[in-house]
Amino acid sequence: MTDLVVRLRDHVQGFLRDLRDQGLRVPVARQRTFLRAIEATGPRDAAHLYWIGAATLTTCRDDLEVYSPTFERWFGQAGALPAREEDSPAEDDVPAPGGDGAPFAAASVGGQAGLAASHSERESRPVFGPASQDDRAVLALLRRELRGAVPMVRSRRRRPGRRGPWIDVARVCRESWRNHGEIVTVRRRNRPRRQRRVLLLIDVSGSMKEHSAAYLRFAHAAVGCLDRVEVFTFGTRLTRVTEPLRAREVDLAVGSLSEIVLDAEGGTRIGPSLQEFLANARYVTMARGALVIVLSDGLERGDCGPMRAAVRRLSLLGHRLLWWTPLACDPAYRPVTRGMSAVLGSVDTLAGVRDLRTAYEQVQNLARE
């Protein structure tokens, strides 16, 4: 082996090691594919090598964020490397209208809580305390009730069933073999019913501080007992919390969110947060045909245009859009704040939910509808 080949091999091995150190895990099989590809094609220049590596060592677009700078460190600038495209223009990066420097247009009515909403993020971690005995009892009821309350939809997949409009020819024929070709029983297929997807969007901003923990416990119950459910929190940013909520124990699951939901008990940017959700194609799929429940007081700062547009689109995407707000628990509540009055036309049901008991009442209402 010539000295040059040994040096080249060491260089490539060093590059692969560096990729791993930078956080891009490349299994041995893919590394082997990379080396095979180099051998098979004989890269012309650094740019060609860059693309060979991109095709063989990465598995998603996000990997390029690690791959590109590491490649550049080892092999130099490889010509015009692709710029990272955003899923949509970073409208969220624009300061929220009415934000810093702009005079704060206070919400007209709707309780005291929303008046404290701000644009800033909090500095200390929130503590989602343990559930009380009473809470646990209601959670048990919720788990029992939720399954029946979620609207059903017919699956596209046909399954064998006692009744149904389609004859299960395969099963009929298979059974007839045992009876010397005689068809004794006609078997059928149908499209079974299954739960619609449920999407929970939970406001964890400062104005919702008193209710956030209860809402998250409700989400934990939903994640535990429903087939398809997704949970996001929002305050000044959007956070997907479905996975952490899969932990079996409610206090453990909700408690772990203190480390993840970094904007809890901070400011409110409902419109931009919902738009962040809608800008992600993967998230939009979660809303399509789903029962969408927004748990928020709807007190938006500044311009309510983004919030109105986002809620309208959510409503068009989903099966139904429920808006649960603690303010509506007060019989005197009227949704006349700029934010709520703007989105009211897109909301199917506006209901009062401030804790687990009121959530349970709404779930019962849902089951009756």
Place this chain on the structure above:
Amino acid sequence: MPADQETLGRRLGEEGYLADEGLLTAVHLAGVLGLPLLLEGEPGVGKTEVANVLARVLGRELIRLQCYEGLDASQALYEWDYPKQLLSLRAAEVEGRAAGGLYREEFLLQRPLLRALRAASGAVLLIDEIDRADSEFEAFLLEFLSDFQITIPELGTIRAASAPFVVLTSNRTRELHDALKRRCLYHWIPFPDAEREQAIIQAQAPGLDERSAARLVAAVHRIRGLALLKRPGIAESASWARGVQALAGEGSSWPEAMRRSAGLLVKHEEDLALVSRHAAEVFGD
């Protein structure tokens, strides 16, 4: 497969597909190494078209499996023709002869994956929008993509005579399994730069002069820069170019034709309203 990457690029170009170096490298490697190619990118950037054009370039049959929720093995792989089996059994009974085997080739209904394996001179197999299928279906694909073989219990294991060129596409509506990704080469198709998009538009809207194409592409790029619900892909910009060309041919002024046919480019009412608010800067009125 063309001998080298340059030839591949030229042949794709002759078929009207102008690929950048990244995509060319990925397609070339997939051919050389015999690995499936997973393409991701926003809708309308030409993922599916890669397979269509490749089939023409390679002179192979294009076999397409469109994925959807609920897709299962019997729709993707094979199914037995049960009514035909039953009729054959009855006929044998009437004629007083032995029915013979019921799991013979003549009773086999071949679905896209099996057809791709059995194509004599290889096929281009397009597994489109794999992210729409259930994750169980991905697991089912693993054996197929690893060894290009499938097992039919009644017939045994069927291996590809000539391995198909497999292209998988995904719109990233959900995360794919690592096991599937591990078996594929990967390429993200970005929106093209202005120069490439202009060449694509001119190829797809014959007769469009260079200056007009440049003007259209500049407008498309400005529109993509707006906060749209759905940014237009290449397919939309090419169809817009043809629309503008048609209206201009009927006597409309160029900006007027661009504005009137904007519905070919953006497909949401909100996006149309946004574009018309920025009409002056976008269409250059």
